[in-house]
Each structure stands twice: as structure tokens, then as C-alpha cells.
Amino acid sequence: MVTPNLECRMYESRYPQVDMAVMIQVKSIGEMCAYVSLLEYNNIEGMILLSELSRRRIRSINSLIKVGRTEPVMVLHVDEEKGYVNLSKRRVSEEDIQICEDRYNKSKLVHSIMRHVAETMEVDLEAKRNKTLKSQFNSQNPKSLIQFTMVTPNLECRMYESRYPQVDMAVMIQVKSIGEMCAYVSLLEYNNIEGMILLSELSRRRIRSINSLIKVGRTEPVMVLHVDEEKGYVNMSKRRVSEEDIQICEDRYNKSKLVHSIMRHVAETMEVDLEDLYLHVGWPLYRKYGHAFEAFKLIVNDPDSIINTLTREVKEISADGQEVTKVVPAMSEEVKMSLIKDIRRRMTPQPLKIRADVEMKCFQFDGVLHIKAAMRKAEAAGSTECPVKIKLVAPPSYVLITQTLDKEQGISVLTKAIDACSEEIEIHKGKLTVKEKPRAVSEREDKLLAEQMAKLNMQNEEVGGDDDSEEEEDTGMGDIDLE
Structure with missing residues (x-):
């Protein structure tokens, strides 16, 4: 009597994917x-x-x-x-x-x-x-007869249309294992296909310790040396990748990873095939905009102008029995709305805070009034999209601040505000010195500025003993006998 095997995983893949x-x-x-x-x-x-x-x-x-x-x-x-x-x-x-x-x-x-x-x-x-x-x-x-259908959508797909990378292209890899002669890696942008790095291609210098150069699980850019599409073989090098290549690769991978995450989440939640979604949505956007990331940024504000241009061809049999090709939207309305929702949730830009530090002095009569007039000129240089505020830190230090979605625009507006402020104060023989040029600041820098201003305000507060005594003691030389 043969006992049937009743143990089995729930999905087709034997192991789960990384980041799942x-x-x-x-x-x-x-x-x-x-x-x-x-x-x-x-x-x-x-x-x-x-x-x-x-x-x-x-x-x-x-x-x-x-x-x-x-x-x-x-x-x-x-x-x-x-x-x-x-x-x-x-x-x-x-x-x-x-x-x-x-x-x-x-x-x-x-x-x-x-x-x-x-x-x-x-x-x-x-x-x-x-x-x-x-x-x-x-x-x-x-x-x-059991009416039971289990259709699990395919959620595995490469990020780009080409199945393999090009030679002399930097790609992002993750190290899987290290052998005696080489390291085995997976190409993260190409659905984790396997690649190999010979130990001689790890460094231009003499290798004293393999672990200092490469570790299992590490993610880093490498250069593609040779691709054999028939055997699915990719040979790579770490020592031949330049700093410029690393920067380009990391920038491209970060954008592609975000796009892939959005596409995969939509495919999983809407139960559609990920490769099919890439075929009719993702890859056409890569071809048209250079990178789907750029198209997704436009979809945040104007989705219809981008998505409605995407179509697919469907073959149908007409009433007379002839095969006809119809052009229909690339995805259903439900998938479209899910994609737009995910893109807006993940890619809506957050306003950047741009700041410049200056010192402003005016020793003329009514110098304080002249400084206030110069501050008003600086604030007038702002716009509704990019308003400028100028705050006193501690004389003669001031900060100019603006918030905007466009970093270049914010820097340009603050530069104009500094010029306007400088022109106004110089009319009254004052002087403005730029200590820190306009730049994007982080929350940490903003917090440090707030703490510095609070500390200075606390030091300027009156404390006991600051007031003059109502009855001052005479500290003269005593009584003088004029006789």
C-alpha cells in the first residue's frame, strides 16, 4: 500500500524572496x-x-x-x-x-x-x-469533479526589458557565496540571475584578506565583463568599476528598486502577472521617458496624460469568424487606480527647507530701522510658492529660510533675497556678509538652529540682580571738614 505524499509548500517557488x-x-x-x-x-x-x-x-x-x-x-x-x-x-x-x-x-x-x-x-x-x-x-x-482553481500570479520579473545586462555596464549585485576561485552573486536588477566574480577581479592590489573585499550578503555595484545568453552566464569584475560608474549605478538602482516595489505591490494586491504589467506599463515608460521613475513623478500630478497613452493589442474573433486585432487600454480601471494610489503614496515629494546664514551690520543713525528695511526687501523677493522668511539669531547673525519642492528654485530665490537685502543695506553704508550660502538643510540642522536660538533667548532674559538698587550707597570719601 503506497501512502500518498501530503506534505507540500503553498507556492511554486521553494524559497521566499529577499525583502518579502x-x-x-x-x-x-x-x-x-x-x-x-x-x-x-x-x-x-x-x-x-x-x-x-x-x-x-x-x-x-x-x-x-x-x-x-x-x-x-x-x-x-x-x-x-x-x-x-x-x-x-x-x-x-x-x-x-x-x-x-x-x-x-x-x-x-x-x-x-x-x-x-x-x-x-x-x-x-x-x-x-x-x-x-x-x-x-x-x-x-x-x-x-471539483471546481477548484488556484491561480497564483507570477510576481517574479526583472526590472528592465533586456534579459541580460550589457558588457561594460555597472550593475548592482548581492554576494551569495564565496568559493576557492570565485564569488557567486545574484544580479538584483535582472531577477536575481546568477553571476560570477573571479577572486583576481576583486582588487587591483594584492589580496591579503578576502573578507575585507567581499562578504556574503553584501550589496554593491560591479562591472559586467562577459555575458553568455545561451548558458545564462555573466562574468563580472569589482576592481574595474570606477567611482563614476558606482554613482550612476546606485542612482539607477535606487530609482528602479522603487519602481519595482510599486509594480510588485500592485501586481500582488490586484492579483495580476508582474511580467505582464511590466510588458504593457513599465517597459513602455522606460522606453519613452528613459526611466519609469521619471514617468511616475509626472503621474503624481497628472496621471491621465501618462497612463492613457499606454495600450495593448488584443486578438478577437469577429461575428464572421475572422480574427481581428483590437487596441485596448494597457490595464483595467481597478489596476490603474491601484497603481496611481501607490505612486502617489510612495512618490509625493516632501517640501525641502533651504537656509542661508548671513551677518548684517549698520552703524549709521537709525541703523536698526535700516536693517529692518533690508529684511523686508529680502522677504519681498519670495513668492507664494517659495516664501522667504528672515530671522534674527543673535546680532549680527541672521538666517534666511524658505520651503519648496524644487531645490534649485529654493536656492535661486534665497540668492535673490540676499542680493536684494545687500543692496538695501549698502545704500545706508551698512554691510552684509554671507556666512553660509543657500543650501538644503536636514531636520537635525533645523533642530540645532532652534536649540541655539532658544539658548540665546534664555541668556538674554533678565535674572535676579539685573535691576539697579533703589537705594544706592554713597561710596564717597566720608564727611569733609571744611574749616
């Missing part, structure tokens, strides 16, 4: 890590380092993780050869948790149905899927 949230169950807790099983992938083993449990200082392990607990975590690294999955709890966001829980609940129900059918019909759970499973049901028992 998966549902796990904690099996045991060691000194340095927690061992878990991935419930959606036939309980393969994973590991969470204790440092990846929380962003805060860990006071009690039991408050963060317990044996038997089920929860979503983020995939950091997958080694398919060794069956090794490294996970993190602290890097998973609320949105990832929601998506993971929703997907897991659906998959759990589907898996339960499939397992029950396989068990009752004594068929192998893994070997029989969809049509194969249905045909076996019909051949063994015609009464047991």
Missing part, C-alpha cells in the same frame, strides 16, 4: 538566535538573530518572541544550496504585516482544501496541481 514578509512559527530560542519554521514553505527552517528582534534595547527576550508564537517576519537572505533562510522581525513594517497576514490566510484555506482533497482521493499533494489534479479526479471518480 513571510509567516513563521518559533520552534526554539538559543543564546544568539531563534530558530523558526516557515509555515508557507513546508516548514523549512529559518533563523532570526537576537539583534534582529527589535530596534530598541532588548531587556527581556520573552517579551519579544516566544516558542510556538506565529507572526510575520522579513526575509533578509536565502541560501538555496544550504537551505538557509535568515530573517528579521525588527525590519517588517505594518503594511508588510497586513499584506503577509492577508496572503497567509488565503493560502492557508487553499492549502487546507488541497490537502483534504489529496488525502481523501489518495493522490500526491505536490505532484498534482490544478489541471493535472482535476484530470486524475475525473478519471478515478467521475462524480468527484
Whole structure:
């Protein structure tokens, strides 16, 4: 009697993808890590380092993780050869948790149905899927026709239209393993196809320690030396990539990663094929705008003018039996609205704060009034889109501040405001000196300025002992006898 295999993962891929949230169950807790099983992938083993449990200082392990607990975590690294999955709890966001829980609940129900059918019909759970499973049901028992369809959309796709990178092009890779003669890597922009870096191509200098040059899990740009499309072979070099190539590659990869994240999320939530979405939406935008990122920036404010130009051809059979080709929108209205919503949520620009530091002095009569007039001239140089404010830090130091979505525009407006202020104060024989030119400042710099101004205000406040005494003591030479 042959017992059918009833153990199988829920999805076609044997391992989860990096940066994907998966549902796990904690099996045991060691000194340095927690061992878990991935419930959606036939309980393969994973590991969470204790440092990846929380962003805060860990006071009690039991408050963060317990044996038997089920929860979503983020995939950091997958080694398919060794069956090794490294996970993190602290890097998973609320949105990832929601998506993971929703997907897991659906998959759990589907898996339960499939397992029950396989068990009752004594068929192998893994070997029989969809049509194969249905045909076996019909051949063994015609009464047991099961109307069950499990269509899992393909969520794996390269970022660009070409399947392989070009020679002499810098690409972003992640190191998977290091051998005796070479390092094996995956090309992150090309759906993780495998590449190889010979150890002689790691550095121009003598190699004293491999670990100082390359580490498993590290992400960095390298140069493509040779591509064999027939064998799927890519040879690369780390020592031949220049600083300029690194800058271009990192900039392109960051844009492509954001575009891919949006496209993948839309494909997952709307249950459409990711490659099909790229074929009719993503790659046409790459061709037209140079990069889909530039098109997505335009979609934030005017989606219809960009998206309505995207079409696809569909073949249909007419009433007279002839095959006709129709041009229809590239995606349905629901997918379109989901894409616009995701783009606006992820790509709406945040206003930048532009600041310049100056010193202004005027020692003429009514110098304070002249300085105030110059400040009003500076503020008048602003616009409704880019208003200028000038604040006193401590005489003679002032700061000019503006907020804008366009960095270049903000710098230009502040420069004009400084010129207008300088012209006005020089009329009254005053002087303006630029200490720090207009620049974009971070929240930290803004906070430091606020703290500095608060400190100076506190020092200028009156304290006990500042007032003159009502009764002053005479400190003369005493009484003088004039006789």
C-alpha cells in the first residue's frame, strides 16, 4: 500500500524572496538566535538573530518572541544550496504585516482544501496541481469533479526589458557565496540571475584578506565583463568599476528598486502577472521617458496624460469568424487606480527647507530701522510658492529660510533675497556678509538652529540682580571738614 505524499509548500517557488514578509512559527530560542519554521514553505527552517528582534534595547527576550508564537517576519537572505533562510522581525513594517497576514490566510484555506482533497482521493499533494489534479479526479471518480482553481500570479520579473545586462555596464549585485576561485552573486536588477566574480577581479592590489573585499550578503555595484545568453552566464569584475560608474549605478538602482516595489505591490494586491504589467506599463515608460521613475513623478500630478497613452493589442474573433486585432487600454480601471494610489503614496515629494546664514551690520543713525528695511526687501523677493522668511539669531547673525519642492528654485530665490537685502543695506553704508550660502538643510540642522536660538533667548532674559538698587550707597570719601 503506497501512502500518498501530503506534505507540500503553498507556492511554486521553494524559497521566499529577499525583502518579502513571510509567516513563521518559533520552534526554539538559543543564546544568539531563534530558530523558526516557515509555515508557507513546508516548514523549512529559518533563523532570526537576537539583534534582529527589535530596534530598541532588548531587556527581556520573552517579551519579544516566544516558542510556538506565529507572526510575520522579513526575509533578509536565502541560501538555496544550504537551505538557509535568515530573517528579521525588527525590519517588517505594518503594511508588510497586513499584506503577509492577508496572503497567509488565503493560502492557508487553499492549502487546507488541497490537502483534504489529496488525502481523501489518495493522490500526491505536490505532484498534482490544478489541471493535472482535476484530470486524475475525473478519471478515478467521475462524480468527484471539483471546481477548484488556484491561480497564483507570477510576481517574479526583472526590472528592465533586456534579459541580460550589457558588457561594460555597472550593475548592482548581492554576494551569495564565496568559493576557492570565485564569488557567486545574484544580479538584483535582472531577477536575481546568477553571476560570477573571479577572486583576481576583486582588487587591483594584492589580496591579503578576502573578507575585507567581499562578504556574503553584501550589496554593491560591479562591472559586467562577459555575458553568455545561451548558458545564462555573466562574468563580472569589482576592481574595474570606477567611482563614476558606482554613482550612476546606485542612482539607477535606487530609482528602479522603487519602481519595482510599486509594480510588485500592485501586481500582488490586484492579483495580476508582474511580467505582464511590466510588458504593457513599465517597459513602455522606460522606453519613452528613459526611466519609469521619471514617468511616475509626472503621474503624481497628472496621471491621465501618462497612463492613457499606454495600450495593448488584443486578438478577437469577429461575428464572421475572422480574427481581428483590437487596441485596448494597457490595464483595467481597478489596476490603474491601484497603481496611481501607490505612486502617489510612495512618490509625493516632501517640501525641502533651504537656509542661508548671513551677518548684517549698520552703524549709521537709525541703523536698526535700516536693517529692518533690508529684511523686508529680502522677504519681498519670495513668492507664494517659495516664501522667504528672515530671522534674527543673535546680532549680527541672521538666517534666511524658505520651503519648496524644487531645490534649485529654493536656492535661486534665497540668492535673490540676499542680493536684494545687500543692496538695501549698502545704500545706508551698512554691510552684509554671507556666512553660509543657500543650501538644503536636514531636520537635525533645523533642530540645532532652534536649540541655539532658544539658548540665546534664555541668556538674554533678565535674572535676579539685573535691576539697579533703589537705594544706592554713597561710596564717597566720608564727611569733609571744611574749616
